[in-house]
Amino acid sequence: MTAAGPHGSGRERVLRGAIEYFAAHGIGDVSMRGLAAALGTSHRMLNHYFGSREGLLTAVVDAVEADQRELLSTLLRDRETDSRAALRHYWRQVSDAAVTYGPLFFELSGHAMQGRAHAVSLRESLIQPWLEPLELIFQRRGSDGAQAAVQARISLAVARGLLLDLLLSGDRAGVDAAMGHLIDTELGAR
Known part of the structure; x- marks a missing residue:
């Protein structure tokens, strides 16, 4: 296990969390802010890791x-x-x-x-x-x-x-x- 946790880097951990979130709730029209809150991170970090909602979805x-x-x-x-x-x-x-x-x-x-x-x-x-x-x-x-x-x-x-x-x-x-x-x-x- 690394300092980033069991799922690797912070980006990977957030990505895996987003995948689990979408599997449980569907994609829908969830906003980056709403997703960030559900994942226990910030809108700013999602943008840092993925650039945009579209980048995250990609x-x-x-x-x-x-x-x-x-x-x-x-x-x-x-x-x-x-x-x-x-x-x-x-x-x-x-x-x-x-x-x-x-x-x-x-x-x-x-x-x-x-x-x-x-x-x-x-x-x-x-x-x-x-x-x-x-x-x-x-x-x-x-x-x-x-x-x-x-x-x-x-x-x-x-x-x-x-x-x-x-x-x-x-x-x-x-x-x-x-x-x-x-x-x-x-x-x-x-």
Whole structure:
């Protein structure tokens, strides 16, 4: 444990607190002052760490994405696990998180596409870091490097599309069935 506490730096501790706050209360229209009070810090410190509300929200999306990639990497390290069951479990965790963070994810993805300064870092973190672990899944299934790269990109696009579908339609059963089909036909172990 460091002087900054069990969660690392002050910035990291505040970021983790914000993620927990948003998970419990949703994103909504919480102000920086309201969030600061809930986190036991000051509006000034939030601005110091993140620059703006949008900067904080971008950091939240980036951190949630990194956590989900780490969860996927952990799943891939355990080669003894039934990959279909593990991927279904992973999908459930990701889609549950999307209910809270998905609207923010898609909104800030739009900001990144528009080149807004607070979201430009997402251009680097929302696609490329996902491709390598997904390529590994396909390589383990016997695809060569180029084919695995294409399959990884398609799978990421389908997963993101299904998350958008879930947020818009609320059809959990339909979205889960579609992902189950993808897992059974494309992602699960042979």
